[in-house]
Amino acid sequence: MLSQALDEEGGRAQSGMAGEKRREQPLARRSAWRLAGLLAWSILVPFLLFCLLFELLPVVITIQGSLTNGGTGGLSLAGYQRLLAQASNLRAFQNSVALSLVTALIGGLLGAVAAYGLASLRQSWLRNLLISFCSIAANFAGVPLAFAFVATLGVTGFVTVALRSWLHLDLYALGFSIYQFWGLVLVYVYFQLPLMILVTLPAFTGLRPEWREAAINLGASPAGYWWRVALPILFPSLVAGTMLLFANSFGAFATAYALAQGNINLVPILIDFLVNGNVTVDFGLGDALAVGMMGLLLAVVALYTTMLRRASRWQGR
Missing domain, CATH: 1.20.5 (Single alpha-helices involved in coiled-coils or other helix-helix interfaces)
Structure with missing residues (x-):
């Protein structure tokens, strides 16, 4: 017990x-x-x-x-009135939009083709090497990039002098100039193209081989597969990448300032002249131009986000 x-x-x-x-x-x-x-x-x-x-x-x-009057400190729309009244301000927006649109389309097209080729590589070491180079090139901008192109394609640049000496081909006599619009387009495409590759590469790698096999088994040609299957899947990613390139180009300042300065009237350069100029200082107009830039970029980023959300449906995110 x-x-x-x-x-x-x-x-x-x-x-x-x-x-x-x-x-x-x-x-x-x-x-x-x-x-x-x-x-x-x-x-x-x-x-x-x-x-x-x-x-x-x-x-x-x-x-x-x-929205502030520089003299009295009260509420005023004078900055926006001057923005719309002066032709140089509207021309700056026109030039900035044109430059951003051209570089986004060129960089988007070439970048998409390059991304497809990169996604098709079987050698993983080569693919990783090229992706690393794209990461570096996409972030190589500003004054160093401008100096590199001046040393290469400037009036006394290496390529310019070599073409003039060996082939008797004078680029500047033919109308080309690294300091004008199309010269700036060439410089911008240098960092726009690798950025497009990095943005769209996941979309191309997400294309499943069984989709192509199913389309071919159902009688589709390779062109029909791309037009009816692959392109509709890739389209949101391609549009999103192009919008990202547009925003990236529209807000760029250092590269354009180092190359063009007064040769091309762009919004970021004009804002710098209005805020830091030695002759004319107009903070109200500079702020109004900046608000205009933010409004345009906000619309572009909204479209980018919408397209990216649609693309994520096919990428399993």
Whole structure:
């Protein structure tokens, strides 16, 4: 009897300890989740603060400056009135849109073809090497890129002098100039093309071989497969990539400033002249031009996001 009583007492003690452990486990789990939440917020708060100080706050200040009278400090639309009244401002938007559209179309077309060729490579080491080069080339812009093209295709550039000496072909006598519109197009395509490759490469690699096999088995020709199957799938990604190239070109400043400066009237260069000019300083007009740029880029980014969402349906995201 005594041993039975001891066994029962031991069983009750063990069950009590097990119950305490079960109660401690949810507490430990809640503590771990609370710690993870605090860690996540500690990482997120600096990022939100960065976005507030360097993205949202400048936008608010720019919009406020475009609606403020520089003399009285009151509410005014004078900046927008001057933007619409002066032909040079409208011409700057026209040139910027034309440059961005031409470079986006050229870079988009060539980049899509190159992305298809890159996706078709069987040698993974070569594909990775080319992707690495595209990553570097897409970010090689600004003053270094401008200097590289001046040293290559400038008046005394290596290629210009070589063509003049060896083939008696003077590019500048034929009307080409690295400092004019089409010269700037050539420079922009240098970093637009690899960016298009990086953006559209996942779409081309996402084309499944069984889709092509099914289309051919149903009697479709290779051209019919591309027109009726592949192109509708790739179209949102191609449009999204082209819109990204347009936005990338429209907001570029350093490359155009280093090459063209006063030769081509572009919106970013005009804003710089209005804000930092030695002769004319007009912050209200500069802010109005910047707001116009933001409005146009906002529409482009909205279209880019819409097309990217459609493309993600076929890419399994």
